Amino acid sequence: MDLAPQCSAKGCRAAAVWRLHWNNPKIHTPDRRKTWLACDQHRPTLGSFLDARRFLREVVPFASPDDATN
Numbered sequence: 757m758d759l760a761p762q763c764s765a766k767g768c769r770a771a772a773v774w775r776l777h778w779n780n781p782k783i784h785t786p787d788r789r790k791t792w793l794a795c796d797q798h799r800p801t802l803g804s805f806l807d808a809r810r811f812l813r814e815v816v817p818f819a820s821p822d823d824a825t826n
């Protein structure tokens with residue numbers, strides 16, 4: 757597992773623990789989901805960034821590395 761998915765925060769190389777699913781209605785169709793990965797430390801940072809723009813749709817635990825490729 758040396759290619760474990762990493763946090764999406766700038767400069768952070770911690771292993772991802774959370775997935776933040778988001779959608780920008782101005783450029784994405786309503787059913788489109790973009791995914792950011794986050795470590796425990798950056799989940800609130802990334803989450804509030806998206807939430808402030810009303811982009812955040814859901815936050816789910818990053819449980820399965822097999823899901824990381826989508």
Ligand SMILES: [Zn+2]
Binds near residue numbers: 765770797
């Ligand atoms: Zn991080």
